[in-house]
Amino acid sequence: xxxxxxxxxxxxxxxxxxxxxxxxxxxxxxxxxxxxxxxxxxxxxxxxxxxxxxxxxxxxxxxxxxxxxxxxxxxxxxxxxxxxxxxxxxxxxxxxxxxxxxxxxxxxxxxxxxxxxxxxxxxxxxxxxxxxxxxxxxxxxxxxxxxxxxxxxxxxxxxxxxxxxxxxxxxxxxxxxxxxxxxxxxxxxxxxxxxxxxxxxxxxxxxxxxxxxxxxxxxxxxxxxxxxxxxxxxxxxxxxxxxxxxxxxxxxxxxxxxxxxxxxxxxxxxxxxxxxxxxxxxxxxxxxxxxxxxxxxxxxxxxxxxxxxxxxxxxxxxxxxxxxxxxxxxxxxxxxxxxxxxxxxxxxxxxxxxxxxxxxxxxxxxx
Numbered sequence: 001x002x003x004x005x006x007x008x009x010x011x012x013x014x015x016x017x018x019x020x021x022x023x024x025x026x027x028x029x030x031x032x033x034x035x036x037x038x039x040x041x042x043x044x045x046x047x048x049x050x051x052x053x054x055x056x057x058x059x060x061x062x063x064x065x066x067x068x069x070x071x072x073x074x075x076x077x078x079x080x081x082x083x084x085x086x087x088x089x090x091x092x093x094x095x096x097x098x099x100x101x102x103x104x105x106x107x108x109x110x111x112x113x114x115x116x117x118x119x120x121x122x123x124x125x126x127x128x129x130x131x132x133x134x135x136x137x138x139x140x141x142x143x144x145x146x147x148x149x150x151x152x153x154x155x156x157x158x159x160x161x162x163x164x165x166x167x168x169x170x171x172x173x174x175x176x177x178x179x180x181x182x183x184x185x186x187x188x189x190x191x192x193x194x195x196x197x198x199x200x201x202x203x204x205x206x207x208x209x210x211x212x213x214x215x216x217x218x219x220x221x222x223x224x225x226x227x228x229x230x231x232x233x234x235x236x237x238x239x240x241x242x243x244x245x246x247x248x249x250x251x252x253x254x255x256x257x258x259x260x261x262x263x264x265x266x267x268x269x270x271x272x273x274x275x276x277x278x279x280x281x282x283x284x285x286x287x288x289x290x291x292x293x294x295x296x297x298x299x300x301x302x303x304x305x306x307x308x309x310x311x312x313x314x315x316x317x318x319x320x321x322x323x324x325x326x327x328x329x330x331x332x333x334x335x336x337x338x339x340x341x342x343x344x345x346x347x348x349x350x351x352x353x354x355x356x357x358x359x360x361x362x363x364x365x366x367x
Contacts (some may be wrong), residue, residue, distance in 0.1 A: 005062040010305060011296050015259040020273050021081065022047045022073030022266040025326065027100050028138035028199075029124075030207075031165045033332075035272040036073040037200035038138075045265075047078045052267040053287040057293035058093055064259075068095040070275070073265065076103040091115040096120040098163070101149030102142060109149075109156035109169060120163040122190065123150050127170040128177040135169065150184060159187030160252065161234075166191055167207045171217065177230055190234040196345070197277055197335050200302060210270030211349040225307050238328040238347050239321045240360040247321075257330050258305065263294070268358065269294055274331035281334065300340075304330065314343025315351045318362050 007013065020034070024045020028038035037045040057065065069086050075081055075097055088095050094117045112118045123146060126136040130143035137143075153160045162181050164170065170177075174191075180188050193214055193263035194204045209217070218235045222243050226233045239247065239254070261288065262272040271281040283289075283298040295301065308330070311321040316327045327333050333342040350356040 003062060004064065005292060007063070008296050012258045012305075014261055014295050015064055016067045016069065016256065016261075017060065017065065018069045018071060018260060018262045018272050019048065019053075019056075019075075020071055020083075020264050020276070021075040021078040022318045024077070025100070026077060026139070027074070027104060027142055029100075030136055030138060030203045031126075031167065031194050031200045032180065033195040033198040033200045034276045036276075039077075043076050044079070045073065047073075048263065048265050048267060050080045050084065053080075053084055053263075054087065055286050056263055056291070057088065058259075059286075061091065063292060063295055065170055066093060068093055069098065070095065071098040072100075072320045074100055074103065076108065082108065085112065085116045085118055089115070093117065094119055096122075098122045098124070099144070099149070100124050100137070101146035103145075104149035104152055106152045106155065109152040109158070113153075113156040113158060117280045120159055120161070121153055122163050123153070124163045124165070125150070125177075126164055126167075127226070128180045132170050132173060134144060136165070136167070147184075150186070154185040158183060161187050161190055161322055163190045163192055165194055165210055166214070166217065167194055167203060169207065171209065171213075174217070174221070175225065178225060178233065182229055182231055186231065188232040188234060189220075190236060192236045193346070195329075195332055197274070197332065211346060212353055214252060214346075214357060215350060215355050239325040240319050240347060240357055241350075254324060255326065255329060257308075257326060271300075271334075272331050274335055278331070278335050280338075281331065304340055311341045312343065313339070313341050315347045315356060315361075316343040319347070320360050320362055 024039040028040055039045055076099055084096060097118060106330040123214050125133060125146055127133045127349040133143040134140055150160055164177060178189055194200050194208050218237050218241060221233050221235050262270040262275055264270055264275055267286040269283045275282045283344050284294045308326050312322050312327055328344045330340060333344055334340055334344055347356060
């Protein structure tokens, strides 16, 4: 049982790790915002050492650590994946996972459900048609393997979330995709918007959905499609655009950046996976730097805590939801501008197009 450390004034507890398990991936997704190495011939491209992982947990527990999200690359590629989830469970930590689903076997699904504290699993699936998904994932047969992985999770007793990243090609499939998810036994559908980083930059330029259309789709999903289906539909856009029912019941779009730390496959500690793209958001390394010192004293983390939300800029400064939303995604805002306090690009473009909800602004004429 780890003794809780008394944190300095102004330093919040460290509640969650986002662990980017591998530097590589067995798929080459066109939209991937951190662009891991595509592994044509097996391997992991480099993965988090198990001993560093143990250090992360031992040093994180006294700071308040209670939850881990495993992601990638692809977490199931990691040779010690199951062992690592088992270890976290032994230490009293709950966990969740984001996966492409292609490597999930019946045995893995049953073990996770029966023997670990992994309570929630999301699987990415970018269309109801195999051709659409395989195009997005850049690997033939990815759809068939992902669906098989989802079926094993359902069979084991999970109600997995399926995540679809919206681009021009799969927008017409949304309604059929949601029906498929319901029939499959999935617990929710999350709609991601393509991010302008990693491989997503090129996809967004050539096959992306413009902000006005994203807003139209989001309103349709939340106001009409949701009423037709029995599972939650989570549209991943800034809080200012969410209807009252979503604001009252849905906190899935809140980053929680004050209480999260990313661990990259190299053992480096970062804001999140954006550390693979933006080195200024890397704070140190496990085994070399003491976690408690980084969490309390990293200049970037201190700047984040001192600046947010009071120093947010642009439309985010004037948004009545900024104390909760915090600019929606600080990492992407920083990647786009080099400023922690920069306004969210989606919100800025919506404002310029006259589509930002004026009811969410403190001033109808923001300066």
